[in-house]
Structures are given as structure tokens and as C-alpha cells.
Amino acid sequence: MxxxxxxxxxxxxxxxxxxxxxxxxxxxxxxxxxxxxxxRVTDGLQKDFGEDRVIDTPLAExxxxxxxxxxxxxxxxxxxxxxxxxxxxxxxxxxxxxxxKMHYRSQGTVRLPIVVRIPCGGGIGAVEHHSESPEAYFAHxxxxxxxxxxxxxxxxxxxxxxxxxxxxxxxxxxxxxYQEKGEIDFSGSIDSAYPLLSTKVEREGTDVTLVTWGSMxxxxxxxxxxxxxxxxSLEVINLRTLSPLDMGPVYESVRKTGRMIAIHEAPxxxxxxxxxxxxxxxxxxxxxxxxxxxxxxxDTPYPAARLEEEYLPDLDRVLDAVDRTFAY
Numbered sequence: 001m002x003x004x005x006x007x008x009x010x011x012x013x014x015x016x017x018x019x020x021x022x023x024x025x026x027x028x029x030x031x032x033x034x035x036x037x038x039x040r041v042t043d044g045l046q047k048d049f050g051e052d053r054v055i056d057t058p059l060a061e062x063x064x065x066x067x068x069x070x071x072x073x074x075x076x077x078x079x080x081x082x083x084x085x086x087x088x089x090x091x092x093x094x095x096x097x098x099x100x101k102m103h104y105r106s107q108g109t110v111r112l113p114i115v116v117r118i119p120c121g122g123g124i125g126a127v128e129h130h131s132e133s134p135e136a137y138f139a140h141x142x143x144x145x146x147x148x149x150x151x152x153x154x155x156x157x158x159x160x161x162x163x164x165x166x167x168x169x170x171x172x173x174x175x176x177x178y179q180e181k182g183e184i185d186f187s188g189s190i191d192s193a194y195p196l197l198s199t200k201v202e203r204e205g206t207d208v209t210l211v212t213w214g215s216m217x218x219x220x221x222x223x224x225x226x227x228x229x230x231x232x233s234l235e236v237i238n239l240r241t242l243s244p245l246d247m248g249p250v251y252e253s254v255r256k257t258g259r260m261i262a263i264h265e266a267p268x269x270x271x272x273x274x275x276x277x278x279x280x281x282x283x284x285x286x287x288x289x290x291x292x293x294x295x296x297x298x299d300t301p302y303p304a305a306r307l308e309e310e311y312l313p314d315l316d317r318v319l320d321a322v323d324r325t326f327a328y
Contacts, residue, residue: 001186008178010152011117012041014159015079019049022077025163026053028064029081029117038083039119039178061087065094065116069102072112077163085120085175086129092137099168100143111166115159120148121215121265122312123176125305131175132302133214133266138170139243139275146243147196148172150217152182154240157193164190172242174215199246201253205235208322209253211276212263213239216313220263223318232322242272247279254280258289259325263313268296290328293321 005013019025027033027042033056036043046054057064061082068078082088088095095116102112122131139146145167149155155173162169194200202217203224210220217238224234235253239245254260260280262273277292295313303311 002183003186004181004183005152005156006179006181007149007152007155007174008039008041010155010182010184011149011159011173012043012045013184014156015042015163016045016048018079018160018163019045019053022163024075025077025079026055026071027079027081028055028057028068030057030059030064030083032056032081037081041178042081061089061091062094065091065099065114068114069094069098069112072114073102073110077113077115079115079117079163082116082118084126084130085118085132085134088116088118088134091116095138095144095168095170096141100141103167104143112168113163113166114168115162115165115171116169117159117171117173119175119178120172121175122302122308123215125308127305128302131308133264133297135170135172135242136266136271139272141243144168144170144243145197145241146170146172147241148174148214149240150174150177150214150238151180153184154194156184156186157190158196158240161190161193161196165196172214177215177218180218197241197244197246199240199249200238201235201249202238203234203236205233205257207233207257207259208325209235209237209250209257209260210263210318211237211239211250211260213242214265216263216265219313219315219318222315223322226315226319227322234322245275245279247283250276250280251283254284255287258287260288261293261295261318261321261325263295263318265297265312267299268294269299271296290325293325295321
């Protein structure tokens, strides 16, 4: 059975199914219950599952994560919502010092099956701390799995797979794509769905490999469509998993095209694009026809809303990088 949904709705539907399948799954966050979340992702879940499983928390991200750690040790599977990406920093200590390390610190005797949902990225005209892309901080932290959905089908299945994981998962959701629609195939199960920690080739091409994730996947598809009108064939790879990186499909593509461009909203300095470039250069050096290029946000704090379209990677900047990669 298939149904058309928005990405935000798909995340909510995945949360509902996970809660139906496992009574130990619970949701925590600011306004997730009575209000249904500021984006209505959790709308109706408190009404159907009760206040003991869908908990409205104080405005204290460190408290949310600290409480979730204790609940997970006691056998629960908490899903913590960080209302906006820039609000995660008060919880950074809990995530990096406790969530990421407890399994190792306990010599494997304690697991923390916690999912931290973070709407991320810009493009919504918001104020400071609402439009950041902090994924590199968490991908750099051993002990965390970091994933990012980009369409309703992936959103629905990936959130369930993340909840079912016995390891802590940082789950990034593309904020400005929440309202974009797509089909979801509800048949099957989390075991038969596309694996959580796997990269996906979304559009095949022969000339340039575009590697990205989250909200930038649509930009990459738009660039591939525009480039095709000029006779260039761009392959679009949706990374989906940022830690661990699934590089197999990336290597295979680069060995075919000889050119690669990494695209992300976060600043370029020490970003995930840099790691992708290093790995591709190391493993595909003799296949490369040009250096790996990056199209990213700038190395500045995220700007005021009226300037964010100048800051964010867009179709023109990606196509410019395509031209530059053929100039070598």
C-alpha cells in the first residue's frame, strides 16, 4: 500500500508505528505533546498514547537528554526532540559525554537506545539558532550513529529503524523540506526496508558525481536536470548516513565519472565534505580527472534571514562547480 505524505507527516507516522509496535518507545521534548510539536510532527500522539509516553518537557535540552539516558538504562527507548537545530548545544555535554560513551564505559553491558531528532538547515526565514547544520559535531563523535532523511519514504522507515537500533542515533530532518510531498510504500517492515546505514544512488550519471544529504538532495536533483539540458550527465548520491559513512557507492560512482562534488549547508571548514574529499582522494586517486570540489555554506555564523539565500548552496552554485570541475 502506498500513500502520499509530507516529510513531517511521514516522520510522525513512523513514530506512531514504532510506538504501536513497542510499548517501551516514548517521546520527549518541548511542546511535543499537547501542541503536537511546533511543526505538528507529533500531532495526536499524546492523545492516543498518553502523557506517560509522550512527555512535554521543560525548556531544558540538557535535562531532556539526561533524563533519557536514565530511562534508557531502565529499559525504555526514548525519542528526544530538539525543537530547532541550534537548541541542541545545551545538551551537547550529555550527548557527547554520556550518550556516546556509556556503552564503551560499561564494557558493553549498558546500551542506550536513544534517538535524538533534530530538524536542521535553513531556508525558512527564521532567527538565530533556528537554521544551523550541526551534523559534523556529532559525526566526529565516536559512539554515535548519525543519519539524515530527505524524502517521505525514507523519513517513515528510517525513524523506525533508528528507534529499533540499540545504539544512540542522531536523526537529522530537513527542516525546509517538511512540507514537500512524496509517496511512501507502507508494505514490508524495518528489516525489509532500505538499510538505515546505507548510501543510495538516486540518479545515475556518467560525467560528475554529486554527493549530498538532507535538504540538499533536491538541489542536486535540480542541478542534474538542468545539466542534462546542456548534455552533461550527473549522478546524484544521497549519503543518508553520516556516521558511519557508507562509501562503497561513492567510490564506485567516482571511478566511473572521474569527478566529484560534495554539497552541504554547513560551513566548508572541517565539514563532512572535507572528509568525503579526503577518502575519495585516498581510495580513488587514479580515477580522478579533477580535484574533489565542495559547494557549502560559508565559514561564517549563519546570517540573518534576509541573507540566507545568499549563504545557502543553490542550483547556480552547483552548476558553477560542475563547470569548474571540467576546466581542469
